[in-house]
Amino acid sequence: MDLRYSTDEIAFRDRLRSWLGEVLPTLPLEPDRDDWEARRTYDTQWQRLLYDAGYAGLDWAADAGGRGASPTEHLIFLEESERAGAPYVGVNFVGLLHAGPTINACGTDEQKRHHLPRILTGEEVWCQGFSEPDAGSDLASLQTRAVRDGDHYAVTGQKIWTSHAQVADYCELLVRTDPDAPKHEGITWLIMPMDLPGIEVRPLKTIAGSDEFSEVFLDDVRIPVTNRVGDENDGWRVTMVTLSFERGTAFVSEMIQSRILLSDLAKLCRNLPHGSGSAWEDAGVRRELGHLAALFDALWALTKRNVTQATRDGIPGIGGSVFKLAYAEARHRLGDLAMGLLGDAGLTLDDLGDLPTAQHVRGWLHAISISIAAGTSQIQRNIVGERILGLPKEPRRA
């Protein structure tokens, strides 16, 4: 085992670092969190800059217009970008991480020609229509119905947790084409243009006060059959292909942010009144901070381990579930520690007084989402228990 980077990897890091140093000072101010049109413009302009500099689709295969970079280079890219304060992937997330690679793997030549270059340059924004009100952890039970009508599908149903739906051009949509087949065998993967008649987007306000997600209502939306990716009723396999693009790098940016948040909390503790002194003088507080420092360092090492295994095997291990369980737990601990110390400053999402406290309140709320999004911690424990430890499954309905 070796944690050292190769000469090529170091050169890649140096080039990237110097490019970020040049380009970041030229960016406009980050838009308001709730101004979605402005966020789309900001995020897609950044994507264009990445494209022009040769960093777009770093992890995409070369035949898809990507760079075919190794998972380690992708790790370096995400680490350096976050440390330098570069824009997050933002509204480009679904296109770059899900839709693009899926179309490249399972789409027609025409679909590839049309969508892949536009995703890479930031011209196309995508959203995801997978989950439904009655199909969350049990995604394959989804009910949104698509009925074939000549060269179109007529689609009716409801999707939920659809990020960036307000500003997306396309939606990767899972629909049920055969209601009589076993649940995994009657699903189809469609490209849905978001400007078709019959689509209504209703933003959902989260406990953090943002409207990141939407509900998407579909009423007899007519989608051309040529927009199907993969065969009819083969959508579950196509979806699994999508999931296999993860290379252990999903939480790199969050990990960097978490370590910074922890350091900031430690600094804050030195100025935070607590008993007769500061919070830092409390050995219990210091020990919890120290424990979290060990945890986040270990999770960073675990990320490198998962990336190494993805590089070697070409497919992600189930190490991702282990990572996500531990990461969610660590973020809950960090948030709870902060909120236990903040007193009245924990009761507002703005800084109260002169100390930078609000980021810890936001961090605490964010932590609550981590153990739910992208597979709840309970589902992750089932995966770890059954696929790694080999424990028998609970009996479940087919």
Place this chain on the structure above:
Amino acid sequence: MNFDLDDDERALQQGIRELCRGRVTSERIRNAADTGGVDRGLFRELGEAGVFALTIPDEDGGLGLGATHAVVVFEELGRALVSGPIVATHLAATLGVEGAADGTTVVTSAQHDSPTGVAHLDGCDRLVLVGGEHLQRVDADLVGEAAVPVNRPLDPLTPLHRVSALPDGDILGDADSVAEWRRRGQLLTSALLLGNALGSLELATLYAKQREQFGRPIGSFQAVKHVLADALTRAEVARAAVYAAACHLDDPDLGDVDAALAGAALLAADAAIKNGKTSIQVHGGMGFTWEVDAHLYLKRAMVLAAAIGGVAANEERMAETL
């Protein structure tokens, strides 16, 4: 970057696993309780397998391997619950204490400042006093006068003596070698703790697959499955920390070596203790009996956690980095 076992490390892991699989039976572990916790036959076999000479340079007759290899080996020893002062004997071999490298001389250690509890004294030939300005070597039988056996040690396989004073011995090394002894000891003990955490998990997982209640293996119930998934998660996080610490010790340019060691030690100790308790819980009433091995893992975890200075002290050390 290649942060996983390479072919050599994997072969080493397999070799030690095979050796322990045949040799360290539950019965043999229990018999060791009557011999000061040291199975001399096994120590010689470990010696032949190179366990104590791993990191001795080639030119001095060792295997010339690094800390990354050593943690892989000690993880396996911890997993198999190998008893006796394996860390002290390994470190003593590195310092050239005669007979330690091949396992014919068994060496334990004691802290110079507070030599209260000394483990495995009856089963040892030599004792290394760690602390002050020096490392010192003392013959174990010279300690006997001032040593009183503890009647009921927590871990039946780690017998203890209460020692009020220790004689001066031959000087083995200076203050730098004291620091190096502690660093390497911390890492290898963390690796034992990692293996211990995995051993508890394996024992409990096996039981959860076999034991049936309500007409099904108890491991099919999420209530049981989820505590085992958490146990695996703790062990894998600890593994990443222990392996990273080994890389740091081999290549200090990677960053703060002492912080890496402290983080690894506290996460491995935390995982071993919690997994030990989880294992007993999953075994139910049988887990609370002497005859099931589950308690041996937990009690060993407590011994090893004390050897790394406790979780709290390492948390304080980590807080210093913030």
